[in-house]
Amino acid sequence: MTHTVIAVGREAPFKEIVALMGQWKVSALPVLAGEGRVIGVVSEADLLPKEEFRDSDPSHFDQLRRLSDLAKAGGLSAGEVMSAPAVTVHPDTTLPQAARIMALRHVKRLPVVDAHGLLQGVVSRSDLLKVFLRTDGELAEEVTRTVTALLFPDGAVTVAVESGVVTLGGTIRDRSLVPVAARLTRAVEGVVDIRMDLTGPDQAPPR
Secondary structure (H helix, E strand, O other), rough: EEEEOOOOEOOOOOOHHHHHHHHHHHOEEEEEEEEEEEEEEEEEEHHHHHHHHHOHHHOOHHHHHHHHHHHHHHHOOOHHHHHHHOOOOOOOOOOOHHHHHHHHOOEEEEEOOOOOOOEEEEEEHHHHHHHHOOOHHHHHHHHHHHHHHOOOHHHHHEEEEEEOEEEEEOOOOOOOOHHHHHHHOOOOOOOOOEEEEOOOOOOOOOO
């Protein structure tokens, strides 16, 4: 996550919010109360209704469907236009969990809060993608240390990585470990895909 976070208070005026987003090149800002408790998030989507309804007669729109947007169109401060409660995560949230929450809730950034709701940082889509910048050597070292060395301590399984794709190869005694190895390897942050080139021992001929 990013620890340096630009945030605003509930009373921050509309134009200040727009200026901060432009200055810091972010699409959303956490809204804080008290000593840093996250009470909402104001995003570009929350600000756009003011322009959308600027020269339109609200009576021409479906009042029930657009009631929230109509209210935001008249908002002058962060507290009046923010989306609340904020969709947040805790510091121990895994990257796959954060990515799933972003997809399900249709948000691009997630404030990271502690047990008291105080802002600790922000995780964004770009943060999630940074793990794929890990080198093939780094991935090979972690897969070897956390997967093959534990499941196959005899060293029978090799690890090869090319462009983030991990290939496990070798002959193993227990084929039931293949799905376990696949799951653990896929869980390593930065792995793009996996290929299993593992074979079992020769079957004894029937008598």
